[in-house]
Amino acid sequence: MALPHQVKIVEVGPRDGLQNEQAVPLAAKIELVHALAQAGLQVIETGAFVSPKWVPQMADSAAVFSGIERTPGVTYAALTPNLQGFQAAMAVQADEVAVFAAASEAFSQANINCSIEASFERFMPVIEAAQANHIRVRGYVSCVLGCPYQGDVPIADVVRVAEQLWRMGCYEISLGDTIGVGTPLQAQRMLGAVAERVPMENLALHFHNTYGQALANIASCLPLGVATIDSAVAGLGGCPYAKGASGNVATEDVVYMLHGMGIQTGIQLNQLVQAGAAICTHLGQRPRSNVAIAELAKQDRTP
Amino acid sequence: MALPHQVKIVEVGPRDGLQNEQAVPLAAKIELVHALAQAGLQVIETGAFVSPKWVPQMADSAAVFSGIERTPGVTYAALTPNLQGFQAAMAVQADEVAVFAAASEAFSQANINCSIEASFERFMPVIEAAQANHIRVRGYVSCVLGCPYQGDVPIADVVRVAEQLWRMGCYEISLGDTIGVGTPLQAQRMLGAVAERVPMENLALHFHNTYGQALANIASCLPLGVATIDSAVAGLGGCPYAKGASGNVATEDVVYMLHGMGIQTGIQLNQLVQAGAAICTHLGQRPRSNVAIAELAKQDRTP
Numbered sequence: 001m002a003l004p005h006q007v008k009i010v011e012v013g014p015r016d017g018l019q020n021e022q023a024v025p026l027a028a029k030i031e032l033v034h035a036l037a038q039a040g041l042q043v044i045e046t047g048a049f050v051s052p053k054w055v056p057q058m059a060d061s062a063a064v065f066s067g068i069e070r071t072p073g074v075t076y077a078a079l080t081p082n083l084q085g086f087q088a089a090m091a092v093q094a095d096e097v098a099v100f101a102a103a104s105e106a107f108s109q110a111n112i113n114c115s116i117e118a119s120f121e122r123f124m125p126v127i128e129a130a131q132a133n134h135i136r137v138r139g140y141v142s143c144v145l146g147c148p149y150q151g152d153v154p155i156a157d158v159v160r161v162a163e164q165l166w167r168m169g170c171y172e173i174s175l176g177d178t179i180g181v182g183t184p185l186q187a188q189r190m191l192g193a194v195a196e197r198v199p200m201e202n203l204a205l206h207f208h209n210t211y212g213q214a215l216a217n218i219a220s221c222l223p224l225g226v227a228t229i230d231s232a233v234a235g236l237g238g239c240p241y242a243k244g245a246s247g248n249v250a251t252e253d254v255v256y257m258l259h260g261m262g263i264q265t266g267i268q269l270n271q272l273v274q275a276g277a278a279i280c281t282h283l284g285q286r287p288r289s290n291v292a293i294a295e296l297a298k299q300d301r302t303p
Numbered sequence: 304m305a306l307p308h309q310v311k312i313v314e315v316g317p318r319d320g321l322q323n324e325q326a327v328p329l330a331a332k333i334e335l336v337h338a339l340a341q342a343g344l345q346v347i348e349t350g351a352f353v354s355p356k357w358v359p360q361m362a363d364s365a366a367v368f369s370g371i372e373r374t375p376g377v378t379y380a381a382l383t384p385n386l387q388g389f390q391a392a393m394a395v396q397a398d399e400v401a402v403f404a405a406a407s408e409a410f411s412q413a414n415i416n417c418s419i420e421a422s423f424e425r426f427m428p429v430i431e432a433a434q435a436n437h438i439r440v441r442g443y444v445s446c447v448l449g450c451p452y453q454g455d456v457p458i459a460d461v462v463r464v465a466e467q468l469w470r471m472g473c474y475e476i477s478l479g480d481t482i483g484v485g486t487p488l489q490a491q492r493m494l495g496a497v498a499e500r501v502p503m504e505n506l507a508l509h510f511h512n513t514y515g516q517a518l519a520n521i522a523s524c525l526p527l528g529v530a531t532i533d534s535a536v537a538g539l540g541g542c543p544y545a546k547g548a549s550g551n552v553a554t555e556d557v558v559y560m561l562h563g564m565g566i567q568t569g570i571q572l573n574q575l576v577q578a579g580a581a582i583c584t585h586l587g588q589r590p591r592s593n594v595a596i597a598e599l600a601k602q603d604r605t606p
Contacts, residue, residue: 003488180597183563184522185306212556212593213563215515216522219487242600246593253515260486260516290515290549294483297545 004227006264008043009251010174010204011036013279014064015045015079016248017236019057021283026060028282030067035275036233037071040267041251045098046076049085065092077138081112083125090133097130098174099123100140101165103158104147107178111142120164127169139170140206144190145182145217148241155193163197172202174230177217179241180210184220191221204228207249209288210239214249215257222261229254234276235288250289252276270295307530309567311346312554313477313507314339316582317367318348318382319551320539322360324586329363331585333370338578339536340374343570344554348401349379352388368395380441384415386428393436400433401477402426403443404468406461407450410481414445423467430472442473443509447493448485451544458496466500475505477533480520482544483513487523494524507531510552512591513542517552518560525564532557537579538591553592555579573598 014033018024036044046068047061061078070076078094080086089097101119102108108116123139130137144158162173175194177187187207195203203226207214218229231254237247255267273292280287287293317336321327339347349371350364364381373379381397383389392400404422405411411419426442433440447461465476478497480490490510498506506529510517521532534557540550558570576595583590590596 180593183560185564209593210597211559212518212553213560215519216560219519220522239597242597244600245597250515256514257486257516257519261488290483290512294513294542294545294548297547 002225003222003261004225004263006227007258008228009041009254009265009267010043010045010228010230011041011233011251012045012206012230012248013232013234013236013251015048015058016230017232017234019048019055020237020240020247021057023057024279024282026063026067028279029060029064032233032275032279033064033068033076035271035278037074039271039275040265042073042266043075043077043096046078046094048079049088050079050081062088062092065089065094080126082122083129086126086129090135094135096136096138097126098138098140099126099165099170100142101161102142102147103161104143104150104153106149107143107147110149116161120168124168131169136171137169138172138174139165139168140174140176141165142176142178144175145177145186146179148179155190158190159193159197162194162203166198166202172204172228173198174204174206174228176206177208177214179239180208180214180246182207182217183213184216187217188220188224191224191226195224200225201227204230206230208239209235209246209249210242212246215253218249218254219257222263233272233289234280234292236279246288250276250287250292252287252289252291256291305528306525306564307528307566309530310561311531312344312557312568312570313346313348313531313533314344314536314554315348315509315533315551316535316537316539316554318351318361319533320535320537322351322358323540323543323550324360326360327582327585329366329370331582332363332367335536335578335582336367336371336379338574338581340377342574342578343568345376345569346378346380346399349381349397351382352391353382353384365391365395368392368397383429385425386432389429389432393438397438399439399441400429401441401443402429402468402473403445404464405445405450406464407446407453407456409452410446410450413452419464423471427471434472439474440472441475441477442468442471443477443479444468445479445481447478448480448489449482451482458493461493462496462500465497469501469505475507475531476501477507477509477531479509480511480517482542483511483517483549485510485520486516487519490520491523491527494527494529498527503528504530507533509533511542512538512549512552513545515549518556521552521557522560525566536575536592537583537595539582549591553579553590553595555590555592555594559594
């Protein structure tokens with residue numbers, strides 16, 4: 001066991017979460033980002049600069065970036081799939097950007113209408129421009145434990161895509177179980193294989209909870225030394241491939257587990273629960289976090 | 304890693320689950336027990352012989368036992384806290400019985416109105432009568448990872464109560480995180496300590512999912528060699544200490560994880576999902592199983 005002493009949580013609720021929910025008002029998004037920073041989150045994926053035709057929920061990302069008051073030390077990140085998106089992110093002072101590739105050829109074609117290879121070519125100008133601007137680029141790899149179109153995804157394909165993004169200049173590679181189908185041994189094997197090509201300190205887990213496995217998968221990977229976890233407050237964001245199912249693993253549940261294991265995050269759990277409850281009120285739904293539901297119930301605020 | 308090749312699932316939905324839900328009709332309970340046996344469950348806790356004043360949901364347990372058609376090889380178990388309950392269970396041919404003690408003195412007083420020591424004295428006649436009838440007795444220990452009244456529960460207290468039940472003649476000791484507050488390292492340490500006094504093959508995990516940790520805790524304990532897991536189909540049963548929160552870990556989610564890890568259970572997941580969906584229809588609620596929700600959504604039966 002080589003558990004990390006500290007874990008960096010990358011909060012993806014305002015982006016990966018809200019892009020899969022009904023649209024919420026600009027003011028609610030800004031309030032959410034503020035509440036997350038106050039709860040101690042150090043990295044907040046704040047928006048995406050993508051076509052509003054494809055992702056209308058993110059159409060106001062520039063206004064979110066312009067509207068927030070920044071907490072010193074917090075990284076406000078943006079998803080920027082192409083040069084146009086990168087320039088829009090720079091115009092509103094995003095601190096960090098991200099690109100995304102798929103480990104599954106079928107998913108790449110269906111999701112971003114191009115081959116994996118062609119997606120690398122599309123990211124190259126983004127990475128070059130970011131480096132020229134001294135902006136760090138994160139690389140997402142989707143479908144690392146399964147694909148909604150092709151089913152199984154060979155570990156070798158995950159390793160290849162992760163290594164390619166790393167060699168292209170991404171400083172951190174986030175390994176996404178996009179449809180939340182993976183189980184613990186599979187997650188360990190995948191992470192172990194990628195870590196032979198990309199240093200473990202530059203890897204992140206981005207697990208969805210569609211099949212309820214996310215926390216078990218994270219717990220099983222922590223002893224390998226991984227120390228960056230992506231999650232969304234209140235488990236925001238459903239699954240486009242299973243209507244009504246869970247989305248990202250809930251930040252509250254991850255933080256509760258890590259603290260219980262003696263692993264530091266710098267996050268105040270109670271403030272985090274309140275941040276999630278507030279955005280869920282805007283959405284008119286219960287938090288998809290068991291910790292939030294239990295804590296709010298104890299406070300007589302049955303969600 | 305010494306993962307078991309096979310895990311025995313003890314399905315507690317009809318008892319621990321339904322005793323914390325609104326009452327359902329007798330026919331629905333019988334249908335549930337049949338569906339569970341058909342899905343491949345080998346041990347089904349079918350009812351409880353307790354005071355209907357305290358647990359009205361279990362008042363028809365004798366009728367359930369009398370009403371079911373038995374599948375050969377399946378163990379139909381009953382909770383029997385005292386000799387009167389044991390005799391009632393024998394009258395309807397229960398295959399196995401169970402007694403329950405708490406690892407927390409405060410919980411014992413609040414839940415069964417007597418000290419832990421006095422509870423042992425109450426169980427002794429049940430165990431003696433069971434042995435005379437060649438009936439196996441299971442021992443539950445509650446609050447092994449925390450107590451709603453006293454908070455932390457020392458591991459030494461859990462070990463003492465588990466060992467006492469074992470020495471008194473219980474063939475299997477089920478370790479219950481009654482309020483679902485434990486986290487992986489804590490669960491591992493507790494199980495490891497108990498296994499120094501009671502053989503691992505006679506221990507079971509009975510984890511509730513109140514804080515979303517149950518599956519992560521189970522995944523973390525499996526490498527210690529534990530091979531019996533209690534769970535409830537559809538995550539039936541809420542938490543009396545946190546209204547609206549989750550109850551027992553869902554059998555569907557446990558089975559999905561185990562199969563994904565290459566561990567056999569003998570259970571047909573799809574039939575299990577259907578069994579849970581049917582009882583949830585009677586209860587007018589969504590399954591508290593992410594696997595069930597995702598699978599039903601894929602079948603266009605959004606729960």
